[in-house]
Amino acid sequence: MTDESDEFETGASDAEETARPDADPRAAADEAAGDTEPVDPATDSETAGAEPRDDAGADADDAVPEDVQKYARFKKVDGAQYDRVNDFLRERTYVTAREWAIARLCADFRTETGVEMTKIGNNLPELVPFMTDTYTPQAVNQARSAFRDKVRKSGATFLYGAMSGFFTAEELDEMMYEVTEIAKFLLEVEGVDLSVEEELEAEERISSVMREVREASTELRQEELSDEE
Template sequence: MGEDAERAGDGERSEGDAGRAGPETADAGSNPSSVPGPDVDADVPADVRKYDRFQKMERAEYDRVNQFLRDRTYVTAREWAIARLCADFRTETGVEMTKIGKNLPRLVPFMTDTYTPQAVNQARASFEEKVNKAGATFLYGAMCGFFTAEQLDDMMYEVTEVAKFLLEVEGVDLAVEDELEAEDRISKVMRDVREASAEVRGEEVKCPECGHVHDPK
């Protein structure tokens, strides 16, 4: 299953169908035939030529990237890539969706098709929806008392490692000190969430560090 075969977030159209600028949806800026080839720099914006977020994935194939993400997250490779591009190509007036779609194969090595602005927006919206649902699921799990404090710490370590890996693939240089500080802050926030939710439920909470038992009553 490649980029063309993968279903979009709503499950109605294949990614290739949603992404390609066909006769019905194509405009002058999104027709694949009007996009310069990889070795032609004419009419390519300077910021696109200089963009190197995904240079570590120069030889990566879409299927392998997609499978890696599917095994560890809810998002697809196209949603990850386009979400990153939407964050990087945002101006005061909004996201440059036409530029992203027209230059997608240049910007992301494992993406082989150009996208219409509508397809870029669809992938962006799908990413946002999945993050919201995943966040609600995780927060409920943390608040309902299903996990112990130790289990939450272990879970946060695992998910943080995945998130850090994706950032590093995108070219973000994470210093060890910054990583440790971020992990400590996240762990503290999750302990506060668990204590606050236990108080709402009227349950006792034992601090995993000092052993103090907080009685909300």
């Protein structure tokens, strides 16, 4: 796999250096990357007006839920700034850094009765190294919904391209290899340790599905041409 980790370098970016001190860094980064979705800072009664937490104090440790303290995702980007991660994602995917991180958190903090959105929002800086502010439950839900919508639309776009005949089988294979490498890298950043066997199995499943898509679309186009004659 190509090493993409250098993209998550540390240090302040131009956007951070020129941003107003009172500006929301998430909004500035998303705006610079072309993300026009509203960013809702934490303003609800549970988080507004809260005293700043001293990370070195014993009270701070007691205030953070145990499962949050033990959360081990995203450790590979401990030193990365939000906009560095955001730029990386925007160059390779349709999702932003906040949508990616919150979608993962919603999957990990799902219970039998639903997603613990209040816990995610209140502890977002502790859970994800490159997130610096708390979120309201509404903002967490908004980011999760945006992630789902973008995955659905990008999936429809890709499948249309694969079924339309615009690409040869070889071109689709090359494309699948490239996007699979990016997806595996993102999983590794989240802390998923894929074995060689798991990688090969996943690649074979994807290739098998794509072969079926190509064969079905070819048959469909041939049937349509036959009907027109």
